Amino acid sequence: MLAKFALHFQEMVRLSNVVLAAFVLPQVAQSATKQLRAQTLLEPATKLSTHRPKAATQYYGVVNVGTPAQEFRVVFDTGSGQLIVPGAKCDDAACVAHRRFEAKNSTSAVQIGWADDPVKAIAEGEDRDTKSMSLMSTDVSGEFVRDKICVGVKDNVCGVTDFVTLLEESEDVFGALTFDGVLGLAPTSPDAKEFNALTSLFGARKAEKTMFGLYLSEDSKGGELTFGGYRKEKLAEELHWAPVSTEGTWQIRIEDITVGGVAVNVCAKGGCEAAVDTGSSLVMAPGNLLSRIMGKIDPGDDCSKRTPKLGFKIAGKVFEIQGEDYLEHSEDGCEFLLASAVSTGKGPSLILGYPFLRRFYTVFDQGKKRIGFALADHSQLKKSAALDSDVASIPLVGVRA
Numbered sequence: 001m002l003a004k005f006a007l008h009f010q011e012m013v014r015l016s017n018v019v020l021a022a023f024v025l026p027q028v029a030q031s032a033t034k035q036l037r038a039q040t041l042l043e044p045a046t047k048l049s050t051h052r053p054k055a056a057t058q059y060y061g062v063v064n065v066g067t068p069a070q071e072f073r074v075v076f077d078t079g080s081g082q083l084i085v086p087g088a089k090c091d092d093a094a095c096v097a098h099r100r101f102e103a104k105n106s107t108s109a110v111q112i113g114w115a116d117d118p119v120k121a122i123a124e125g126e127d128r129d130t131k132s133m134s135l136m137s138t139d140v141s142g143e144f145v146r147d148k149i150c151v152g153v154k155d156n157v158c159g160v161t162d163f164v165t166l167l168e169e170s171e172d173v174f175g176a177l178t179f180d181g182v183l184g185l186a187p188t189s190p191d192a193k194e195f196n197a198l199t200s201l202f203g204a205r206k207a208e209k210t211m212f213g214l215y216l217s218e219d220s221k222g223g224e225l226t227f228g229g230y231r232k233e234k235l236a237e238e239l240h241w242a243p244v245s246t247e248g249t250w251q252i253r254i255e256d257i258t259v260g261g262v263a264v265n266v267c268a269k270g271g272c273e274a275a276v277d278t279g280s281s282l283v284m285a286p287g288n289l290l291s292r293i294m295g296k297i298d299p300g301d302d303c304s305k306r307t308p309k310l311g312f313k314i315a316g317k318v319f320e321i322q323g324e325d326y327l328e329h330s331e332d333g334c335e336f337l338l339a340s341a342v343s344t345g346k347g348p349s350l351i352l353g354y355p356f357l358r359r360f361y362t363v364f365d366q367g368k369k370r371i372g373f374a375l376a377d378h379s380q381l382k383k384s385a386a387l388d389s390d391v392a393s394i395p396l397v398g399v400r401a
Contacts, residue, residue, distance in 0.1 A: 052219065052220075053221075054220070054328060055358075056216075056281070056354065056400050058075055058398070059075065059216065059223055059278075060178065060396065061073070061074065061394040061397070063150070063183050064151075065083075065148070065149050065150075066105070066106030066108060066109055066148060067107045067147075069150065069155070070105070072099050074180060074181050075179055075181075075279055076185055076394075077185060077186075077277075077278060077279030078250045078277055078279065078364065079184070079279050079280070080184030080186055081186035081188055081190070081195070082161070082184045082189045082195045082196060082197055083149060083163035083164070083183045084135065084142065084184075085100070085101050085163070085164075085165060085166070086098050086100040086101065086181065087100055087103075087166055088100045088101060088103065089165070089167055090165075090167050090169060093171050094171045094173075094177075098174075098177070101165050103145055103147075106147055108160075110145065111128070111143075112128075112144035112146050113127065113129060114128070118162050118195065121146075129143075130143060131164050135166075135182075138174075141167050142166040143167060144164060145163060145164075146160065146161070146194070147163070149161055149197065149201070151392050152392025153392075153393055153394070155392075157227045157392035158201070159203050161194065161197050163195065163197070178397075184196075184197055185197065185198050185212065186248070187248050187250070202366065205228070207368065208367060209229070210228075210365070210366040210367040211228070211230065211363055211364060212226060212228070212363070213226045213234075213361065213363045213364075214278055214361070214364070215231065215376060216357050216358045216376075217358070218378040220354075220358065220398045220400075221398050223398070224393060224395055224396060226392065226393055227392040228388070228390050228392060229387065229391040230361070231385070233377065233384065233385050234376060235361050235374040235377060236374065238374060239363060239374045240314070240317050240374065241371070242314045242373070245273060246348075249275065249348075250276050250364055251276070251348050252273075252274055252371055253270070253272070253273065253274070254271055254273075254312050255267060255271045255313040255314070255316070256313045257289075257293060257312055258309075258310070258313065258318055259293060259308050259310060259311070260309060261308075266292055266293070272349045272350050274312070275348040275350070275352070276362060277353050279353075280351050280352075280354065281353055282338060282353050282354070283337065283355050284340070284341040284350065285338070285339075285340065285349065286349055289349070290339075290340050294336075294338070299323075299327055302333075309321065312350075312352070312356070319360060321359045325355045337354075359375070361375070361376040
């Protein structure tokens, strides 16, 4: 689905009720609000096509859990803060179709009974808490485990963290997913700090090494996440930094939005709060704000008109995405990769998802509480520069419903 793969904890206030594709043209045969039922690796565009291949709706990479390592495919999500994977106790068809964490096969696994006692091991049969949450807009539950997790092709960034192993998954929502779970990259978690995956992975690193960089390829087929640094050769310009606007999140201030280089004046004096979200397949905004933007964009009844650039003014600089970044063409017409989101009033009013992140290389700097953006260099490199030994490279695979 063209939707946020969101981990909405009941304890957290998030943009959970998303009204998707509010401005889809009538020619589009496939609804953007359908549930994610199947995913395929993205194929190159045909020779006859004059448009990009359809955009990925999710990207996944690998995390290794336990000793010896058990491999899981996960979505790396800056909107949530902990690791969630199917557990061995889950015998639902959707769980069986995916990798499940087998605690008994890990010599370093520790069963944790209670979220408020995150390092105390419990014995088999002892009372324990069950975590209830909403995942993919479906209620699920799980148990707590503490174990080693590692990321990178050489497992060169590791930490010990508490995480959730699911006890249930519904077939209609989870059955056909290509990935197994989610690894949250938010600076904080709703439970104790021992549940925060980012804190565990960065450990006692120096502040200048507590960052990660995200690159998504222009053709949507893949990308790369780097932990502990970023790839300078993937930048087409210098990074432009914006301070995090809300403690414990990856949110920034958007000073205004532009269409075709002209300010729309939709943000108040203090700016619009925006989440930079690696788990969102769309750019989202409140309905009233989005309608003002859409009123200035006209692709034509046959989707043949050239659409203007859409810009976001961040820390004094306007970052513009092209028409092809937010408008997707097909044989049936075209579809906006923009959506209306219903907010509680306490969360971000904007979400910058994949249409924005494919255009700009993004660096999340936890040490200095800031996010850096630079136009991504999508040219093919003969050979990537070697990363420092304490920097992990995680290849990402793009998939689509």
